Amino acid sequence: DTGVSQDPRHKITKRGQNVTFRCDPISEHNRLYWYRQTLGQGPEFLTYFQNEAQLEKSRLLSDRFSAERPKGSFSTLEIQRTEQGDSAMYLCASNWVQGVNTEAFFGQGTRLTVV
Amino acid sequence: AQSVTQLDSQVPVFEEAPVELRCNYSSSVSVYLFWYVQYPNQGLQLLLKYLSGSTLVKGINGFEAEFNKSQTSFHLRKPSVHISDTAEYFCAVSPPNTGNQFYFGTGTSLTVIP
Numbered sequence: 001d002t003g004v005s006q007d008p009r010h011k012i013t014k015r016g017q018n019v020t021f022r023c024d025p026i027s028e029h030n031r032l033y034w035y036r037q038t039l040g041q042g043p044e045f046l047t048y049f050q051n052e053a054q055l056e057k058s059r060l061l062s063d064r065f066s067a068e069r070p071k072g073s074f075s076t077l078e079i080q081r082t083e084q085g086d087s088a089m090y091l092c093a094s095n096w097v098q099g100v101n102t103e104a105f106f107g108q109g110t111r112l113t114v115v
Numbered sequence: 116a117q118s119v120t121q122l123d124s125q126v127p128v129f130e131e132a133p134v135e136l137r138c139n140y141s142s143s144v145s146v147y148l149f150w151y152v153q154y155p156n157q158g159l160q161l162l163l164k165y166l167s168g169s170t171l172v173k174g175i176n177g178f179e180a181e182f183n184k185s186q187t188s189f190h191l192r193k194p195s196v197h198i199s200d201t202a203e204y205f206c207a208v209s210p211p212n213t214g215n216q217f218y219f220g221t222g223t224s225l226t227v228i229p
Contacts, residue, residue, distance in 0.1 A: 004158070035217075042119075042205050042219030043159070056216070091158060103149065104217065106158035 004107035006092050012113045013082055020078045021110045025094030032075050033104060034067055035091040043091055049075060050097075082114045117142045117208050121220035128196055129228050136191040136223045138206030146208040148189040149217065150180055153203040162204075165189065176200070201227045 005024040013019050025032045031050050035043035046065065047057045051072035060066070064082075069075040079086055089111050093104035122137045140146065147166050151159040163174025170182040180191045189206060203224050207217040 033217075040124075040221065042207070042222050043217070045216050045218070048216070059216075093159075103161040103164055106151075106160070108156070108158045 004092055004094055004105050006090075006107040006110050008110055009108065010111045010113075012115060015082055015084060015114055017082055018078065018080045019082055019112060020076050021090055021092075021112075022074060022076050023092030023094075023107060024074045025092070026105055027073075029094035029096050029105075030072075031095050031097050031104075032069055033093040034075070034077050035093065036061070037089040037091055037109070039088075046077075079112075082112075084114045087112055087114045117146060117210060117218045119206050119208055119218055119220035121204075121206055121223050123223050124221065125224045125226070127226045127228055130198055131195045133194050134192065134196050134200075134225065136204050136206075136225065138189045138191065138220060140187050140189065140206070140208045142187075142208060142210065144210050146210050148180075148182060149207040149209065150174065150178070150189070150191050151205045151207060151219075152176075153205065153222075155202075159205065162191070196225075196227050198227050198229060201225060 007022045033048040034046040037043045047067050049069040064080045067077045089109040091109045093106045095102050095104045118141050120139045128134045149164045150162040152162050153159050162178050163172045165172045165182045173179045178193050203222045205222045206220045209217050
């Protein structure tokens, strides 16, 4: 078990470009979460999946943000028409949940810089 | 609605001294409580959690925290810190049955001085 893996670790993009990040959760975990962390702040919840179903997406920051988990394994987070304010660390986490909240295992994050 | 307040943004402390990192939360429902640590350029690692039962919770690396329902606090303590404890510490709450939506505080930067 190699833990939660995120790719790329760093991404620099020009304003207006689209970017996509990938997250590979721990293999037996049924839930996968995306968070955003800006400088000096704690992680901010964006969305989560149970298997392939996206159960909460109202916290996505705008309609430029979308996430998928098509086969219930890896997930992608896409940001369209990036803006400088999108610069942040994007964290993915996963866990196995059956009724009781348990700890979430976090990846190392993808640091996005929009220039 | 849930919110988490970490009262100290930066805490410097000398090596081998005790430390307490404060966390207060507000919630209209019972919550689960967590402390995570983040080392530079790393993801978050769980230190300890309170789900139910004993209000004194022991975690990894010698850390412990006490849940105080009346004061809505979950302060993190360590009796003797090491240089390697230098990191960012986040307190988080997670209401039951919310799909593990964690609400994080703004973090406390702990710097251990040799």
